[in-house]
Amino acid sequence: MSKNPMDVSKPLFWRDSRMPHVELRKVTDGRQVCYAAHSHAQWSIGAITEGKSTFCYRDDRCQVSAGDLVLINPDWVHACNPIDNQPWAYLMLYIDAEWLTALQYQLGLLDEPEWEDIGTAIVSDRRYYLEYCQMASCLLNSQMDLQDKQAAVIEYLSGLMRVLASRRNQPAQPVPNVLRELADYLDEYAAEEISLEDMCLRSGYSSGHLIRTFKRHFSLTPHAYQINRRIQRGQHELKRGRSIADAALTSGFTDQPHFQRTFKRVVAATPNQFRQSLLSDKVKAAPHK
Structure with a gap:
C-alpha cells in the first residue's frame, strides 16, 4: 500500500x-x-x-x-x-x-x-x-x-x-515595572476582552506610546500578546482533554472558527491535529493486556 x-x-x-x-x-x-x-x-x-x-x-x-x-x-x-x-x-x-x-x-x-x-x-x-x-x-x-x-x-x-x-551575554535592558505589571495582568485575564483604553489607564501611557513601548520590550503589541496567551491557554486546555469547542470558549474565543484560524496561524497545526496527537499518545502509553 x-x-x-x-x-x-x-x-x-x-x-x-x-x-x-x-x-x-x-x-x-x-x-x-x-x-x-x-x-x-x-x-x-x-x-x-x-x-x-x-x-x-x-x-x-x-x-x-x-x-x-x-x-x-x-x-x-x-x-x-x-x-x-x-x-x-x-x-x-x-x-x-x-x-x-x-x-x-x-x-x-x-x-x-x-x-x-x-x-x-x-x-x-x-x-x-x-x-x-x-x-x-x-x-x-x-x-x-x-x-x-x-x-x-x-x-x-x-x-x-x-x-x-560559557557564552553568557550581558542581561537585556529590564522591562519597566509598569509594562511588566500590564503583561502580568494580560496573562491573568487573557480570556477577557481588555480594551486599549483600559490598558492605557492602567499604564498611564498614551495609546501610541503604549503600543510602541510594549512592542519594543515584548516584540508584540499588547493585543497580539494577549492573543498569543489565549492560544497557549487553548493548547493547555486541549492537553487536559477538553473538546475544541470548550478549549475555544475557555481561552477567550467565543467563535470556534476564529479559534481554529488563529490556532493554525500561531501553532501551524489545526486544533484537531494537535488534539489527535494527544489522543494517539494516550493510546501508545496505555499498558498492553
Whole structure:
C-alpha cells in the first residue's frame, strides 16, 4: 500500500505523560506550515534537518539551514518560515523552563534556581546537532525504555547548558515595572476582552506610546500578546482533554472558527491535529493486556 503523500504535511507531536517537562515536534515538509510571530512558555531548541528557512527572533532576522540549531527563550517572540516555498524540515523540542532551571542549578551553572535567558540564538556545531538528532530519535522510538529517554534528554541538555553558560551575554535592558505589571495582568485575564483604553489607564501611557513601548520590550503589541496567551491557554486546555469547542470558549474565543484560524496561524497545526496527537499518545502509553 502506497503512503499518502499528504501525510508528510501533518506535524508529528511526541509526548509522554511520564516526562511532562518535555515534548517534541517533527515537521518533514516545512512548506506546509507557516507561523505568525508568537512565543512559547517553554524554552525551545530546534534542529533544521533539511533545507533552509528564515528565522525571525525578536528584532533579528537571519537564514538558518540544515545542521543549525535555533534556541528560543520563554516568551521571546519568533517565527521560522520557508524561503520562496523551498523544502525544509525540522525538529523542535520544548522544555519546561522551571525543570531546565533546576537542571542548570544542579549542574552549578546558576547561583540561584531562577531562570536566566540564554543569549545564544543559533548554534552551528555539528557535534551538538548530531547529538540532538540522536536524542530526538530516541524519544520517537517506541521501543526505547522510559529510562533511556530520560537519560538522553538530561545528558544532551547538561552538555549543551555547560557550553552555553560559557557564552553568557550581558542581561537585556529590564522591562519597566509598569509594562511588566500590564503583561502580568494580560496573562491573568487573557480570556477577557481588555480594551486599549483600559490598558492605557492602567499604564498611564498614551495609546501610541503604549503600543510602541510594549512592542519594543515584548516584540508584540499588547493585543497580539494577549492573543498569543489565549492560544497557549487553548493548547493547555486541549492537553487536559477538553473538546475544541470548550478549549475555544475557555481561552477567550467565543467563535470556534476564529479559534481554529488563529490556532493554525500561531501553532501551524489545526486544533484537531494537535488534539489527535494527544489522543494517539494516550493510546501508545496505555499498558498492553
